[in-house]
Amino acid sequence: MPKKYYKAEEIINILRQIEILVSQGQTAQMASRGVGISEQTYYRWPLSAKNMRGCALTKHNVSKILNRKTAD
DSSP states (O other): OOOOOOOHHHHHHHHHHHHHHHHTTOOHHHHHHHHTSOHHHHHHHHHHHHHOTTOTTOHHHHHHHHHHHHHO
16 A cells, blocks of 8 residues: 655644544544554654654644634
């Protein structure tokens, strides 16, 4: 199966969905599988954003994306 690549906006939306499901009582594993990613990917995305230079998920870019979403 080919590897799926996600845009920064998609990653943020998926992480938000998982946060909502976890706050409703689901485990991280159940929530991540429910949105279509593995539990390992759920834990790796925020770490890779911190460790990579020039990554699309820097704090500045995330805040710009979130501001754009709230403005719509």
